[in-house]
Amino acid sequence: MERIPIIRMGRCLLVTIQVDMYDQLAMTLQHDLTEQIARQGSEGVLLDISALEVVDSFIGRMIANTAAMARVLGADTVLVGMQPAVAITLVELGLSLPGIITARNVEMGMALLDRVATSRS
Amino acid sequence: MLSISPLVSPTGSSTDFRQLLIQQRREVLDAWVEEQLKQGRVESLPAAELREQCDQFLSLLAGPANSDSILDVNDPAWMPARAFLADLSRSRARLGFSPSETASFVFALKRPLFALLRREFSGNAQQLADQTWLATELLDQLGLLTMEEYQRGREEVIRSQQHEMLELSTPVLMLWDGVLALPLIGTLDSARTQIVMETLLQRIVETGAQIAIIDITGVPTVDTMTAQHLLKTVTATRLMGAECIISGIRPQIAATIVHLGVDLGVVTTKATLADAFRVALSRSGRTVTHGSSDISE
Numbered sequence: 386m387e388r389i390p391i392i393r394m395g396r397c398l399l400v401t402i403q404v405d406m407y408d409q410l411a412m413t414l415q416h417d418l419t420e421q422i423a424r425q426g427s428e429g430v431l432l433d434i435s436a437l438e439v440v441d442s443f444i445g446r447m448i449a450n451t452a453a454m455a456r457v458l459g460a461d462t463v464l465v466g467m468q469p470a471v472a473i474t475l476v477e478l479g480l481s482l483p484g485i486i487t488a489r490n491v492e493m494g495m496a497l498l499d500r501v502a503t504s505r506s
Numbered sequence: 507m508l509s510i511s512p513l514v515s516p517t518g519s520s521t522d523f524r525q526l527l528i529q530q531r532r533e534v535l536d537a538w539v540e541e542q543l544k545q546g547r548v549e550s551l552p553a554a555e556l557r558e559q560c561d562q563f564l565s566l567l568a569g570p571a572n573s574d575s576i577l578d579v580n581d582p583a584w585m586p587a588r589a590f591l592a593d594l595s596r597s598r599a600r601l602g603f604s605p606s607e608t609a610s611f612v613f614a615l616k617r618p619l620f621a622l623l624r625r626e627f628s629g630n631a632q633q634l635a636d637q638t639w640l641a642t643e644l645l646d647q648l649g650l651l652t653m654e655e656y657q658r659g660r661e662e663v664i665r666s667q668q669h670e671m672l673e674l675s676t677p678v679l680m681l682w683d684g685v686l687a688l689p690l691i692g693t694l695d696s697a698r699t700q701i702v703m704e705t706l707l708q709r710i711v712e713t714g715a716q717i718a719i720i721d722i723t724g725v726p727t728v729d730t731m732t733a734q735h736l737l738k739t740v741t742a743t744r745l746m747g748a749e750c751i752i753s754g755i756r757p758q759i760a761a762t763i764v765h766l767g768v769d770l771g772v773v774t775t776k777a778t779l780a781d782a783f784r785v786a787l788s789r790s791g792r793t794v795t796h797g798s799s800d801i802s803e
Contacts, residue, residue: 465747469707472742487747489714494747 389414391421397429397498398422398460399491403436411447418451422458428505429498430455433491435466445480452485461486461501465494523619523637524568526626535560537618545610559594559611566590579647591648592655599659608656612649616642676702678709685786686715687779689754691724699735703742710748717786718743721779723754733768740773749789751775753782 387410392399398421400414418430432448440448452462463486475482486501488494527534539557566587579588591612598608619641627634671692679687688706692698706718720739725732736752743750753776755763763770776782787794 464745467746469704469711469742469746472707472745473703475745476738476742481741482745487745489710489716489747493716 386413388417391417393421393425393427394431396427396502397431397495398425398427399431399433401433401436405439406437406444408443411444415447415451415454419454419458422455422460427460428502430460430462431491431494431498432462432464433466433494434464434471435468435490437471438468440471440474442478442480445475445478445482449480449482449485452482456484461498463488463494463498465489465491523623523641526622527564527619528568530622531564534615534618534622535564537621538564538615541614541617542610545614563587563590563594563611579644579651587648588651591652595652595655596659596662599656600663603656605653605656609649609652612645612652616645619645672698672701676705678705680713680715681719681783682787682790682792684714684716684790685783686710686713686718687721687783688718689721689724689779693727694725694732694735696731696735699739703739706739707742707746710743710746715748717749717751717789719751719753719779719782719786721754721782722752722759723756723779725754725759728759728762730766730768733763733766733770737770737773749774751782751785753777753779 387404389400389402389404389410392401398418400418402414404410421427422430430452432452434448448464452464455462464482465488467487486497488497535557538560539553542556542560543553578584594611595608598611620638623634623637623641627637676698677689679689681687686706686709688702690702694702706720709715710718720736722728722736728736740750740752751774752770755775755777774782774785776785784794
């Protein structure tokens with residue numbers, strides 16, 4: 386079964402979505418990610434969706450839920466590289482993803498995660 | 507459907523008022539042009555051009571010889587006349603003629619035509635009534651057609667103006683490295699917001715900007731819809747990982763926003779573009795200082 390790889394970088398997890406998301410894939414990712422956070426005690430998740438061209442309400446909700454779950458498990462989620470079309474779609478769907486930190490690219494996202502982690506500890 | 511049998515003249519040949527038009531063309535044409543000039547509604551049109559148009563229309567009016575189709579202007583036989591009227595109405599609409607000025611082109615023909623009919627059929631009340639009815643029915647239909655085409659011409663003008671306005675309305679400026687500004691001028695409706703949002707987000711991707719300032723100094727009124735549109739743009743910008751500041755909020759607009767109960771919530775708002783720019787600079791870790799001037803030395 387196809388899986389989206391989750392890369393461990395120090396205290397953070399890096400997830401880069403390079404393929405079109407479909408529902409099953411998103412659910413698998415959510416499961417894997419929460420497992421990893423719990424097992425490794427990660428403090429941050431960097432979700433790179435710059436290659437994601439299309440979203441629907443389900444994927445949008447999955448992103449929001451995954452971030453909320455990560456938060457409960459003690460990890461902040463930074464969403465990076467969202468495409469304009471995806472942003473407009475999410476807004477039109479009413480999914481403004483409150484509470485999720487966003488950044489333009491992975492570099493800025495990493496810096497943000499560091500800052501958030503330092504301010505918390 | 508009204509059906510009036512073609513008139514049978516004493517000589518036995520079928521005739522109706524249009525044959526009279528052909529026979530007395532010159533006289534009708536003169537009277538028609540004069541009538542229009544008298545009504546004073548075509549002043550901006552050269553008399554020669556008007557006469558030319560009238561002349562052409564008279565030829566087309568006499569065109570469909572088959573009397574059966576005379577009352578059905580949708581008949582293919584009327585195609586050239588319809589096309590001519592459509593052209594005429596549209597060009598007049600573009601030239602800024604009023605609706606009545608445009609419609610009077612056809613309706614002004616009634617008086618000379620009826621005068622002609624009255625003279626020709628003076629001895630025959632039945633024929634006079636029939637032909638008058640036929641003529642008035644036909645001219646009314648053509649008049650309505652003129653109005654429809656006029657309307658269509660006006661709508662084209664409006665559409666093209668709207669299009670031009672949309673093109674004019676969305677410049678995204680680069681104020682500083684990583685700081686974009688979007689000065690909005692004019693009313694924000696859904697179609698425009700969509701374009702504004704797309705342009706802004708696209709520019710954020712292209713420039714990698716982290717802060718965008720939306721300046722609404724030029725937006726005359728803010729209602730709930732406009733506020734909603736603005737909030738959508740701000741949210742979309744945030745989702746893309748950039749920040750959005752709204753500036754240029756005049757006191758009246760601030761009052762409106764509060765009275766409407768619109769919650770601008772987490773959005774940073776500033777009174778002037780300068781304030782917003784200062785915030786943007788400090789957020790990106792820059793400070794502005796007065797440099798020492800070397801001019802005096």
